[in-house]
Amino acid sequence: MRPLIATIALLVAVSAQAQQKDMTFFITGAGPGRGADLGGLAGADAHCQSLAKAAGAGQRQWRAYLSTDKANARDRIGKGPWKNAKGEVIAKSVDDLHSSSGINKQTGLDEKGRPVNGRGDSPNRHDILTGSSPDGRALPADKGDMTCGNWTKSGEGAAMVGHHDRMGLRDDDASKSWNSSHPSRGCSQDALRSSGGDGLFYCFAVK
Numbered sequence: 001m002r003p004l005i006a007t008i009a010l011l012v013a014v015s016a017q018a019q020q021k022d023m024t025f026f027i028t029g030a031g032p033g034r035g036a037d038l039g040g041l042a043g044a045d046a047h048c049q050s051l052a053k054a055a056g057a058g059q060r061q062w063r064a065y066l067s068t069d070k071a072n073a074r075d076r077i078g079k080g081p082w083k084n085a086k087g088e089v090i091a092k093s094v095d096d097l098h099s100s101s102g103i104n105k106q107t108g109l110d111e112k113g114r115p116v117n118g119r120g121d122s123p124n125r126h127d128i129l130t131g132s133s134p135d136g137r138a139l140p141a142d143k144g145d146m147t148c149g150n151w152t153k154s155g156e157g158a159a160m161v162g163h164h165d166r167m168g169l170r171d172d173d174a175s176k177s178w179n180s181s182h183p184s185r186g187c188s189q190d191a192l193r194s195s196g197g198d199g200l201f202y203c204f205a206v207k
Contacts, residue, residue: 026085
């Protein structure tokens with residue numbers, strides 16, 4: 001019986017590795033650990049690439065879904081389609097991603113195919129850094145800086161976050177938005193955690 005169990009476990013592991021190799025979307029299982037200071041876009045992209053490589057998907061070019069005062073998140077992530085570590089399609093194109101995204105608690109997995117804690121879990125980690133409007137673009141200047149200094153600050157400031165589990169305090173569009181729910185309470189790791197975040201962000205394969 002034990003050899004059979006071992007064989008089944010090996011087949012499951014091989015299947016999981018094959019799916020991860022084909023994945024083109026994930027939520028970071030952990031941030032760099034400096035709150036919203038991600039080392040700018042370059043640092044965030046490198047973090048995506050590093051996590052993808054460790055999961056067996058480093059053969060693709062990965063980008064962080066983040067906007068800055070000079071860049072729109074939607075313009076950084078390629079054309080799609082994108083699927084998670086289990087092979088579930090979360091969007092067929094950029095327009096599809098921003099009109100009928102398939103990202104939710106069940107499909108918003110990390111690079112290892114694990115679910116990410118959401119509202120009701122302890123700790124809640126559903127605040128995902130984006131710095132973006134619902135259509136994936138940088139927020140207007142009159143809204144103030146919503147990118148924690150273009151992802152270089154870990155103290156005072158704010159970052160726009162989305163809810164990967166599509167749940168919030170209210171039953172409104174913002175609370176259910178995967179990419180543009182509310183500003184964070186600050187840019188530090190503690191500030192992000194205080195409102196249900198952990199410095200996580202979305203990663204997409206460009207090609």
